[in-house]
Amino acid sequence: MKIKVEHLYYTYPYSQNPALSDINFEVKEKEFILITGPSGSGKSTLALSLAGVIPHILKGGIMEGRVLVDGVDSRLMRLSEVARKIGMVFQDPECQFFGLSVEEEVAFGLENLRIPRELMEKKVNESLVLSGLLKFRKKEPSSLSGGQKQRLAIISVLAMEPSVIILDEPTSNLDPYGASLVSDTLQKLQQTGKTIILIERKAAHVMPLASRIIALQEGKIVVDAAPRKFFADEALLRNLQVYSPQVVRVAHKLQELGFKFNEFPLTVEEFCELLKK
Amino acid sequence: MKFAKYIERDSIVHRLDPRSKIALCLAIIGAAFSFTYPLFMMGLFIFVLILSFVAKIWREFMSQTKLLFSVVIMAFVLWSLFYRWSLFAAVTSSRVILQLGPISLDELGLLYGVTMPFRVLVLIGAPLLIFMTTTFSDLSTALFQLRVPYKVAFTLGLSVRFVPTISEEMEIIRQAQMARGLELERGGIVKKARAYVPIFVPLIVRLLELADRMSSAMEVRAFGAYPRRTFYKVLSMGRIDYVIVVSSFIFLLLCVWLRLQGIGTIGG
Amino acid sequence: MQPIIIVRDLWFAYEKADYILKGVSFSITSGELIAIIGHNGSGKTTLVKHFNGLLKPTKGSVFINGIDTKQATVAELARNVGYVFQNPNHQIFADTVYEEVAFGPRNLGYDEERIHELVESSLQATGLDGTENTPPFALSMGARERLAIASIIAMDPKVLVFDEPTTGQDHKTCLEVMEIIRKCSREGKTIVLISHDMELVAEWVNRVIVMADGVILLDGSTREAFSKQEVLKSAKLKPPQVIQAAWKLGLQDIPLTVDELVTIISRDLP
Numbered sequence: 001m002k003i004k005v006e007h008l009y010y011t012y013p014y015s016q017n018p019a020l021s022d023i024n025f026e027v028k029e030k031e032f033i034l035i036t037g038p039s040g041s042g043k044s045t046l047a048l049s050l051a052g053v054i055p056h057i058l059k060g061g062i063m064e065g066r067v068l069v070d071g072v073d074s075r076l077m078r079l080s081e082v083a084r085k086i087g088m089v090f091q092d093p094e095c096q097f098f099g100l101s102v103e104e105e106v107a108f109g110l111e112n113l114r115i116p117r118e119l120m121e122k123k124v125n126e127s128l129v130l131s132g133l134l135k136f137r138k139k140e141p142s143s144l145s146g147g148q149k150q151r152l153a154i155i156s157v158l159a160m161e162p163s164v165i166i167l168d169e170p171t172s173n174l175d176p177y178g179a180s181l182v183s184d185t186l187q188k189l190q191q192t193g194k195t196i197i198l199i200e201r202k203a204a205h206v207m208p209l210a211s212r213i214i215a216l217q218e219g220k221i222v223v224d225a226a227p228r229k230f231f232a233d234e235a236l237l238r239n240l241q242v243y244s245p246q247v248v249r250v251a252h253k254l255q256e257l258g259f260k261f262n263e264f265p266l267t268v269e270e271f272c273e274l275l276k277k
Numbered sequence: 278m279k280f281a282k283y284i285e286r287d288s289i290v291h292r293l294d295p296r297s298k299i300a301l302c303l304a305i306i307g308a309a310f311s312f313t314y315p316l317f318m319m320g321l322f323i324f325v326l327i328l329s330f331v332a333k334i335w336r337e338f339m340s341q342t343k344l345l346f347s348v349v350i351m352a353f354v355l356w357s358l359f360y361r362w363s364l365f366a367a368v369t370s371s372r373v374i375l376q377l378g379p380i381s382l383d384e385l386g387l388l389y390g391v392t393m394p395f396r397v398l399v400l401i402g403a404p405l406l407i408f409m410t411t412t413f414s415d416l417s418t419a420l421f422q423l424r425v426p427y428k429v430a431f432t433l434g435l436s437v438r439f440v441p442t443i444s445e446e447m448e449i450i451r452q453a454q455m456a457r458g459l460e461l462e463r464g465g466i467v468k469k470a471r472a473y474v475p476i477f478v479p480l481i482v483r484l485l486e487l488a489d490r491m492s493s494a495m496e497v498r499a500f501g502a503y504p505r506r507t508f509y510k511v512l513s514m515g516r517i518d519y520v521i522v523v524s525s526f527i528f529l530l531l532c533v534w535l536r537l538q539g540i541g542t543i544g545g
Numbered sequence: 546m547q548p549i550i551i552v553r554d555l556w557f558a559y560e561k562a563d564y565i566l567k568g569v570s571f572s573i574t575s576g577e578l579i580a581i582i583g584h585n586g587s588g589k590t591t592l593v594k595h596f597n598g599l600l601k602p603t604k605g606s607v608f609i610n611g612i613d614t615k616q617a618t619v620a621e622l623a624r625n626v627g628y629v630f631q632n633p634n635h636q637i638f639a640d641t642v643y644e645e646v647a648f649g650p651r652n653l654g655y656d657e658e659r660i661h662e663l664v665e666s667s668l669q670a671t672g673l674d675g676t677e678n679t680p681p682f683a684l685s686m687g688a689r690e691r692l693a694i695a696s697i698i699a700m701d702p703k704v705l706v707f708d709e710p711t712t713g714q715d716h717k718t719c720l721e722v723m724e725i726i727r728k729c730s731r732e733g734k735t736i737v738l739i740s741h742d743m744e745l746v747a748e749w750v751n752r753v754i755v756m757a758d759g760v761i762l763l764d765g766s767t768r769e770a771f772s773k774q775e776v777l778k779s780a781k782l783k784p785p786q787v788i789q790a791a792w793k794l795g796l797q798d799i800p801l802t803v804d805e806l807v808t809i810i811s812r813d814l815p
Contacts, residue, residue, distance in 0.1 A: 039686050039715040053493050080502030088497045095490035098431075099438030100414040107509035109498040114507050124509065140283075140412065142441065145585070156498070172713045175585045175741050176783060201715050204786070243716040246744060246786035246803055253807040268786050272793040275810070446635075452599050453636045455619045456628040457696065458652030475648065478638035482682070486634075 001163035003027040007065035019045040021219040032196045037216035043199045047168045052082035087157035091169040093149035097141040109160040127155040147178025164195040204245040232264040247271040281408040290332035290410045295419035297518035304525035305403040311532040318395040325402045349394040357390025413437045548572035556604035565591045567759040578730045580738040580746045583756035584781035589739045597626040627702035631709040633693035643677040649700040667699040687718035704735040744785040747801040772799045
């Protein structure tokens with residue numbers, strides 16, 4: 001399943017400047033794309049456009065260009081059709097639960113898609129077991145921790161079996177423990193071959209997982225590269241004002257002092273290994 | 278502890294089908310309105326208390342009904358002294374017990390004064406018991422299976438789910454503004470109302486934000502994609518549930534019949 | 546000189562005997578910049594809410610500038626302790642930036658002239674000068690965060706408490722916020738930070754109080770705290786990458802910042 005974005009422009013209603021300008025890229029299967037950039041650079045707008053929320057729900061803005069989902073313009077599809085192919089998890093755990101119990105939250109999307117009950121039961125059980133939330137099945141989501149809530153949101157979306165899952169800053173409101181719960185889930189997800197599009201600002205913990213980093217600045221794509229290439233470019237990082245992991249910064253400074261790395265390190269482990277050589 | 282929040286316990290009451298609990302609640306409320314007799318009303322309230330004990334939540338139930346204390350006292354005073362002005366009271370003569378200037382306390386008044394507060398306690402206590410022993414999601418499903426349209430039952434469940442969220446947010450906002458020196462205690466009514474603006478504005482903004490985000494989140498889960506949907510959870514009534522529904526119904530009929538016979542009212 | 550904050554054997558529970566804070570004691574002298582760190586639920590926020598009286602001790606006492614918090618109202622303590630909450634959207638309500646920032650000092654009863662001075666100087670300090678007539682909701686998230694800080698600085702308290710000032714902010718805003726905090730510290734304000742950003746804490750703060758399950762595990766220098774692996778583990782804290790790297794490489798010294806690690810490596814290795 002491929003997503004192709006062609007010359008996408010979007011301006012919010014009542015806004016002067018476009019939130020997205022001339023966005024062009026393609027998402028292929030099994031990719032793990034990290035979209036980053038400063039606040040206001042258009043990351044969320046891009047996510048909403050990919051998921052079909054723009055323009056189906058957010059009306060009144062000006063949209064040019066198109067988003068092709070498996071070759072079909074998303075504007076010509078119903079949002080529910082897009083939802084079956086592209087799932088989305090939002091930043092705010094509070095807004096993703098609808099007053100049901102944990103197992104019913106997982107079933108919610110399936111009920112909307114008219115999945116027969118026996119199949120639903122099977123899927124719900126599987127999801128709960130895989131995410132470690134089985135023992136909470138009858139409880140209300142409000143009794144879960146932040147990290148568990150986001151995990152629940154992720155499996156609720158996954159139960160609908162989209163090929164692509166978009167996550168808009170899922171760890172922003174979480175403490176480090178919760179954030180690691182989410183990144184564990186993402187790691188498992190990647191291993192199952194799902195296409196993942198993750199929007200994050202401080203992404204040290206998911207860095208090693210991404211196959212591609214897209215950086216936005218003022219609504220435009222300024223970089224679209226593999227993580228190693230992205231972080232090896234010091235001038236770029238400084239210009240973008242995005243966060244880079246400490247080991248990356250250390251590596252840059254060491255390079256300035258004459259150290260040579262065979263490969264540019266992205267994690268603590270890689271850094272230590274590469275330094276020993 | 279939040280008001281009327283579900284408390285998880287392993288009790289018979291918790292395990293009952295929500296529909297039978299609703300039936301029981303309606304029967305109790307119906308009975309409370311049928312009669313105006315002090316002993317009966319007290320008996321009803323004690324029944325509700327016994328239920329809370331069987332449901333293993335009697336401690337929490339008691340502490341929440343304590344909140345009604347001031348209402349109860351007020352009801353007692355108002356009814357005993359001023360029942361003659363009420364539309365419902367029987368206007369018969371009765372022996373005066375106390376004279377306080379123009380206001381008199383008579384026997385009939387005392388009977389009303391005792392009955393009415395207990396009625397309040399029953400009318401609030403019965404639903405309270407239901408909310409404390411049944412999750413909103415079960416109640417919502419029950420309503421739906423009682424032929425309330427899905428979108429209505431769902432919206433009701435959704436609104437109710439937000440009550441604790443709203444009170445949490447309000448508490449944070451209140452603390453944040455108090456930390457800026459906001460005085461909420463002092464001042465007359467106008468001043469106090471103005472003092473709440475810095476609390477309500479951020480709250481409303483947050484609620485609008487949540488509502489907006491929730492609608493996106495629901496759509497992305499294909500809500501409303503098809504006119505009909507399938508259902509994951511189905512409630513089924515057990516034998517006890519049928520017994521309760523039938524008994525509640527019979528009890529209610531009995532109360533209405535007795536009332537029509539003129540039994541069970543004060544002064545009649 | 547008496548410490549500006551004294552916490553003496555503080556115990557706190559919302560409900561009977563379910564103690565969130567269990568016998569916490571420490572003091573902070575005027576002008577210090579300290580951070581309180583620990584896992585979620587360790588009692589960090591519960592502790593600092595005692596500083597401005599939002600919470601009162603169940604047992605023990607808290608003294609702010611000599612005042613026993615049990616005898617003072619939140620509004621009274623707000624004169625001495627400014628508390629910046631995590632989410633600026635929980636505070637913002639006014640029509641203009643000026644009115645928003647003036648809210649605090651006005652509640653404290655200052656006259657309009659002094660209020661004007663205070664508002665202008667806090668807007669300057671947070672890079673918001675010129676936005677006096679802008680509606681707060683028109684500001685970007687980063688600017689709103691600075692607005693929230695300005696609103697509290699304008700009350701001119703001796704102590705500033707920041708509850709997760711950088712969580713959820715982008716990199717640029719994090720740097721801006723920390724610069725503002727550093728400026729306040731240099732002006733002599735006492736700063737208490739709660740943060741779960743260990744990198745930030747290591748880089749900016751000299752003294753750290755590590756909490757876990759309602760007790761203080763360690764109260765000492767940042768370097769000391771981050772060198773004790775057991776303490777960090779009990780508090781469920783992960784040290785910044787430079788320290789993780791230092792441990793893996795078996796280095797003797799503990800680097801707190803990127804530059805320190807670079808210095809150590811370039812010195813010990815070429």
